[in-house]
Amino acid sequence: MTDLSWLTAQPIAHRGYHDMNKTVWENTLSAFERAISAGYAIECDLQYTADSVPVVFHDGDMHRLCGVEGDVRAKTAGELGLFSIGGTSDRVPTLSQLLRLVKGRVPLVIELKGRQGDDEGFAEAVLDGLEGYAGPVALMSFDHWLLKDLKALETTLPIGLTAEGARPEDLALHADAMSLGLDFISYYYGHLPNPFITAQRAKGCAILTWTVRDAEAEAHSYAEADQITFEGFVPAGRAIA
Template sequence: MAGLSWLTDRPVAHRGLHDARAGIIENTLSAAQAAIAAGYAIEIDLQAAADGTPVVFHDDTLDRLTTATGPVAALGAAELAAIPLKATSDRIPTFRQLLDLVAGQTPLVVEVKSDWSGVPALCERIVADLETYHGPVAIMSFDPKVVDVLRRIAPALPRGIVSESYRDWQEGGTTPWSRFVMRHLLHVWRTKPHFIAYCVDDLPAVSALLLRWLFGLKLLTWTVRTPEQRARAERWADQIIFEGFRP
């Protein structure tokens, strides 16, 4: 896809430029603001609240990061916004709130969390939120069905596939065959991604590199935390999704 140089122009802060010791928690408006101030692109996670609103949060449950417990999907966006995050004054933001803050100041790379169904209703809400947004943004997911849904409902929106070896994959909703297909990106004839985000510890991956070298797909790699991972990324990828240090 032409015109995607912005996707790899600058390092991408994983879940924003967060630092729990400084009171900046992942996937919050504070983490996004810190990334903007430091000149990084921002990666965030989106999932659906009970009322269908896209909210910025990674985990399936509230337990790790908030003072509440239980599944995120059981509560509406307003209820989630009322729950304190641990050790910070931030709350769980909606996608629209994040877009209003970023306002095109830096690229956004948005990962859609999925139950392997393609979450079409969530994808439609995300695309609707982006209709009035002016700024570089790309959407990606581990779930090829999500990428296929985005291809159909928003063909001009830059879309990517997130992948890895799946050797230690424990999450339900997949089979050995589907993991084989995802590992080797055998769905690309259908999903037609514009870029790939591949696990840094699994590079070099033949399928990802072939798509990069033969078809010009941008290759991001995640999550880079150590000097060894950074060296691997510099050899095989176009840009890093990082956390725990400042490139």
């Protein structure tokens, strides 16, 4: 197994260290700077634009975060950069803007949000954007076709499965994904323990959990996994920035 001690060394701020979208919104440069100041790793999401640029945004639709109707994938990166996030001064950032801000100061755990049948070039665009970046980065996705694309491009970056579920059919699908030669797993904490994760841990696979929002979920996660992805509270032993 690849040495991923850096990936599990510190709690990971889910979509940056936001304040549950009160004044500091998720997946914004402000949330990422706040995470850096607090010493947390950063988890964030990437969508793919009409002009083939990876942008940091979770939803496929713009309504919840920007207050307007529209498909993110129907917009160019330049158009998205004009939209306010939550009425704040933050705009939808590109992957390049994220990397320029972080500059390797904390690890990045980046999730690709796929859309089946509409992801041609997405994995390659992400890897091209990361070329030459000196900081620690891991990539992950729920979407098996994107994981296959990333592995086919022979990247040396760690690639992980984002997953949930406790039914045997769920676990079988996850085991199939791991046959691609993935390096880590980010799993929903409420579906732990389960035989799939137990077997992967026995093999030395790094396990993260999502999304931890209180001390009880934190304690459960550390009993079953190596590190947490959190939001909405301060993990044990950490001070608010």
